[in-house]
Amino acid sequence: MAKAQEGDKVKVHYKGTLADGHQFDSSEGREPLEFVLGSGMVIPGFDEGVTGMQIGEKKTILIPSEQAYGPANEELIIKFERAEIPADIPLEVGGTLNMHQEGSGQVIPVVIREVTDAHVILDANHELAGKDLTFELELVSIG
Template structure:
């Protein structure tokens, strides 16, 4: 059974409460991560605890255990003059800003005459998330591996 410190592989399908698909491992390798290490959102980490290889389950993760509520301080005005002319500035578009250490995607929420309003909140902030999970591998903290092979 999955416990903190295990490295696991899980297939998943992530949807919003209205059924909108926002991410899936379908057609890709399963997601691999160390449980309890902070590599995934808290609700996802908690959702896999106790699963056994081959188990399937659905979990609902409230926004506070996912990407939190939108932070109004992450919405700000930016001078259009600081953006190259060849970059289209359309509401709903995304820009990548660099803060010296990392690239942060920001969404354009308003275009004015001399400024644009940008939102640097995670796109899923404020959303409850639903995941269909299937555990396919556990590598226990002690290095023992259990893998699921579907019988055909």
């Protein structure tokens, strides 16, 4: 039976969880994820986990943060004076805001980490940066 290898278009059902068991993503109830192995369409550890699987095979893989979204970057945690943020913008810890990158105008989602009367701390890291990820995989097709 054929094994998935670099360059193959594959379809995979998956469930992603964190070390505490929190599920952050799943293909359940949706079409399987389709991508080309080795093309950079998915995080490196996911590519490596699927490589060598056979159709119908199921397995669980642990992807360290370095093979997922990388470590959290302290430079992407930004402290603003509270007065710099318009009063009509709701600020709740854990909530998200969209910042516009100076020059390019690119929209960057940020998570509100701390709110005081004096300042607000925003985090522009990917929500899964610095986290090890566990995936339950099932290879649906190679083609």
